Amino acid sequence: MKDKLPKERVGVFVCHCGRNIAATVDVKKVVEAISKHPSVVYATDYKYMCSEPGQALIKKAIKEHRLTSVVIAACTPSMHEETFRKVSNEAGLNWYKCEIANIREQCSWVHSDMEKATEKAIKITFSTVEKVIRNAPLEPIKMSVKRKCLIIGGGIAGIQAALDVADAGYDVILVEKLPTIGGRMAQLAETFPTLDCAQCILTPKMVAVARHPNIRLYTLSEVVKIEGFVGNFKVTIRKKPRYVDPEKCILCGDCEKVCPVSVPSEFDRNLKERKAIYIPFPQAVPASYVIDPQTCLGLNPIICGECAEACEANAINYDDSEEIFEEEVGAIIIATGYDIYPKENIGEYGYGKYIDVIDSLQYERLVSSTGPTGGEIRRPSDGKIPKSVAFIQCVGSRDVNHLEYCSKICCMYTAKHALMYKHLVPDGTAYVFYIDIRAAGKGYEEFIKRVQEEYGVVYIRGRVSRIYEENGKLILQASDTLTGEKLNLSVDLVVLAMGMIAKKGNRDVANIAKIPVDSWGFFKEVHPKLRPVETSTNGIFVCGACQGPKDISETVSQASATAAKAIELLSKVEIYHEPIVAEVNPELCSGCKICETVCPFGAIKVVDKIAQVNEILCEGCGSCTSACPTEAIQLRNVKDEQIYSMIEAILR
């Protein structure tokens, strides 16, 4: 096999790494042994190869001995591969003509018998020489970048990311499924720990999105297909009809008055009714009414048509129809938000049976000044102001029967809920049932203390086992785990702090975008600490609660982080792709399509009975190469013949 190779001139540089290698591996012996390899024309050792003089030594040797390849026998490639490839590249060698023989982490550091460790180091170095002489010089694959960013989800995460990317001068397409942007935050009354009115801080940002020259907003829209790859995605968007022209709608509300259909309002969590033509909330963006085609009678104007008659602006169009269109973008940010755990799943708390047992988001609407009661806290059953309220934390969360994880925000928002109750009903009593108080955040612990000490909210450590109704009161059976006492507490209203869950639609988005979700359906980041907003698909980023439970401040930080990542990508003139990709020998390829089916990235297509590799989609895993029955497809610089020669070198 060797005589078929072009004459290679290999240099081997064995590092002592101080005593890290040299104490266990006889480096002189390694040099002596490797010098006998027919392709090795120069071998030496040095105390620290990565140091300035070490690097100079390598460069000098490459030039003096006209080396065509180098092997650095030193630490693991994840440590200094880049350093040494850069050094040899500066001396004129191709980036891929330098390989690292790992004789530290996987040799000197794990063995103590010098003779055996030296023998192993020689084998590792020999096998690396066998590989490098068969490495082809490669150049990175260059690609252009579409300077546009797609953002999926128009909650606070999507809004923040959109504004950041657009402010940097790039075009943004913001896609929201619902008729308005704003997401969950728009439903909230106030935010912890500063008690800012949620809408007051959110709606200016919503308006900024609507007005921004670089942002194109598609509401009532969904992404149905994502094709392509980093820098060059092709996305298909489906836009559902609104039946009201936002350009013409002047928000007079005449349509709403005449609409004969009333249904529970999703935005107000069913605490109030809306019409079939409605605006989710007054500050909605786009500022326009919308017809709900599920309940509207008038899409067939013979049956109703009242709103179109009432609309003086002529904004209503029953013939509006669905549109499907394509966009080309360079980066994608996913910010699809969260849902709360369904209360129906927790039967012991009587939700559905007792109308005065409400969930945390219903409570937000109940205390919101724009809510169904205009900011007065009145219980749903009889409209009376509750004189006592029990808040139950960890409903669904930290429970092996429901959600095993902590939803992270419930301790804080429950404290906020209790405080808001005390603001509205100063003489009322608020009880909070908790397991532990988790208030890790700036100003969070102080907030909890204030709620407990200044406002006198009664915190009871224990779980409620059952709730039932008696004479218009709700009775809570619980035990106080600090005193060991059994409690029977009678209150007017119960608020359940429901856990946060991933949206059902996350799995669909994951399939479309080809990114993984964890076992709970939250999107999975590449690394929880160091790459928290990147996904395993290059160019697709995630932020906010679709990635895991988190509060608004964390969501906004993450959204800005994804924007920075997207901007980093969009600002590049060209992007580079590792050239270690699969290539096909057409003479050997039988067109069997096995490679096409095993490729996890859809990078291979058989055209005219010959497999073709899309080099940009190929991630270089080599799945196809091990499945190919004729060895026609090979991974560049990890070819079968390279592995065989390495095996021979190890076992010789």
Place this chain on the structure above:
Amino acid sequence: MSNRDNENFEPKIVAFLCKWCAYSGADLAGVSRLEYPPNVIPILVPCSGKVDMQFILKAFKEGADGVFIGGCHTPNDCHYISGNYKALKRFTLMRKYLEQLGINSKRIRLEWISATEGVKFAKVMKEFVEEIKKLGPLQTR
């Protein structure tokens, strides 16, 4: 071969380690200075799904007494989505195939070792070398 000979026998083992998990786990064993027998020589591969059955046969043909394959944990750790499952399928088949060739299927081992499992890497290496020592040298001819 007698047991006494087996005690002095130093097996030759080739380890195919995936770049993302097992190789990093082996590096961590090094950083943590966890000692294991020097009989195992690593070959870095991009993914456990890259390990061709031919590689294993080649290793046995060239005189290996055991072959180890290290990949990322199932279900979700594989950097290439499903390479670990491909390795697992091939491994199951390979074991049957080796038995048909008269090679004890214990001479190949597949393990999921994450980048944080240096301790596991060292432990598995010790176990595998012990196992191969018990089996004795492979007589391929």
